[in-house]
Amino acid sequence: MRDVITERTKMKIAVLSGKGGTGKTMLSVNLAAVATPSTYVDCDVEEPNGYLFFKPEDVRPEIVSVLVPSADPNICNGCKECVRFCKFHALAHSGEHLIVFEDVCHSCGGCSLICPLNAITEHPRTVGVVESGRSGEVTIHTGRMNVGEAAGLPIIRKLMKKISESGQERIFIDCPPGSSCTVMESIRDAEFCVLVSEPTIFGTHNLEMIVELVRTFDKPFGVILNKRLDGEKDPSEEYCHRNCLPILGKIPFDHELGILNSEGKIASRENGRFFQMFKDIYDHITECVSI
Amino acid sequence: MKQLLILSGKGGTGKTTLASAIIRLSEAKACADCDVDAPNLHLVMDYKGETERKDYYGLPKAFIDAGLCTHCGSCLEICRFEAVISGKKMHIDPRACEGCGLCERICPVGAIEMHPSVAGELRLLSDPEKGIFSTAQLKMGNGTTGLLVTEVKKQMIKASDNASLAVIDGSPGIGCPVIASITGVDMILIVTEPSLSGISDMDRILDTARRLGSDITVCVNKADTNQKMTEQIRDRCLQMDVPYTGEIPFDPEAVRIVNKGLTLADEKCPAGDAIRSVFENVMNIMNRR
Secondary structure (H helix, E strand, O other): OHHHHHOOOOEEEEEEOOOOOOOHHHHHHHHHHHOOOEEEEEOOOOOOOHHHHHOOEEEEEEEEEEEEEEEOOOOOOOOOHHHHHOOOOOEEEOOOOEEEOHHHOOOOOHHHHHOOOOOEEEEEEEEEEEEEEEEOOEEEEEEEEOOOOOOOHHHHHHHHHHHHHOOOOEEEEEOOOOOOHHHHHHHOOOOEEEEEEOOOHHHHHHHHHHHHHHHHOOOOEEEEEEEEOOOOOOHHHHHHHHOOOOEEEEEEOOHHHHHHHHOOOOHHHHOHHHHHHHHHHHHHHHHHHHO | OEEEEEEOOOOOOOHHHHHHHHHHHHOOOEEEEOOOOOOOOHHHHOOOOEEEEEEEEOOOEEEEOOOOOOOOOHHHHHOOOOOEEOOOOOEEOOOOOOOOOHHHHHOOOOOEEEEOOEEEEEEEEEEOOOEEEEEEEEOOOOOOHHHHHHHHHHHHHHHOOOOOEEEEEOOOOOOHHHHHHHOOOOEEEEEEOOOHHHHHHHHHHHHHHHHOOOOEEEEEOOHHHOHHHHHHHHHHHHHHOOOEEEEOOOOHHHHHHHHOOOOOOOOOOHHHHHHHHHHHHHHHHHHHO
């Protein structure tokens, strides 16, 4: 059965958590490393970290840009039709020329379309980059938003486009924290969601939120209980039991794992014990997906 | 009123744990949770008294009147957010609609209207002893986090006219909600962790905050889990002339205390003692400016 699954076509698995720092990157990096040939996609474009572990080679950057407007001062007559139209308050008129606040523009294209004199044209503005490289049998796509930018969504959209074009492999999507539009976009095409939690009431509260999120999108999912302390109660585990949520695996708080991880090393490549642990989790996930 | 904001870049380094302990230690009469898409501060704050709840409206979203729609497809063609779903009946996916209003504008038969849309809930708690606590919860999958963060801070400031200090818990990352939370604060305390990821993320949040001209200090949580990395962070701060306000050890007791719904200032523990010293250092720097 397992061989049949391995030969299945593309499978996209999103790793998310709501709360930051529960171990999304650690898990998705190691899953990609044991499920080769595979692809790792870093959608945490504000603070991407997966590349620090993979240290990819042959990196090819692709600029991500959005369209922003500007008006030809020789044509614009200051009618302010565009200023009144823009719901995002990205436009103002100084009396002499049109001022564009590019960082609040949503690139809807409305102003250029409705300008009665066709004075407005759009031009690309760089907001970030997607870098693609390789580490062994893992393909790595990293999205990185430029510092000072507000919205990472266009970069995540570019990453999604990239993976829709890639071949038949296992794809692991490392999602941003939270539960806003960027997370939604990151899980949109995923066939399965892995929710990572930690044994704190913070982790549990945010786990409840993303369970709601993945249910809204009818995504099959399972939970990984991370950073388990020996003999301590885990409120996230209790929450899973109360609500009959599938638990995919438990990762103990482990000093060696912590050190490897803090130094940007891929635990499953360094140590056979960790390879087996992540391989077991991966096998459990593929079983869940095939059902 | 002076405002102290806790940020981290990387998630899970201990913003909320630190913020809650500092709120107790400082007896700040105003505080806020600006992590509106994963708020947690309320879980350990235990404010008694009145809670004021208010719907938060994002930008109005498009709505197609199926009775008037002629299926001409103009809206489908111009929408850049893939929010128009064509089918037997044309309709708008409210999760994708960003509220630009272009479809309403160009619809030749006036079948599209913009309808108000609730994007979250604002909560304002007033405890007769502790003071004001402002927080919010963004509705699942919404995108107007920055505006909601601004509202959370606004209602805190409006409600707390006699407070001398406000402590604000921020969100991870460097984007829209973080930039909105930085506006107007007097001091940012960045809490990082001794890992390659923690350092990389600290660099990006430092860069972001410096561009906005903010005063910044840095402390390290779980400092003893990788002493070498902690030293790197300390050196980096020195090089960049960013005040380094201390180190907090990894403390299993901290998890137990937080899981009881308490702050690390409520019970004696090594992490709590270290936070007290960080807090004093930060206040000294803030009061000198």
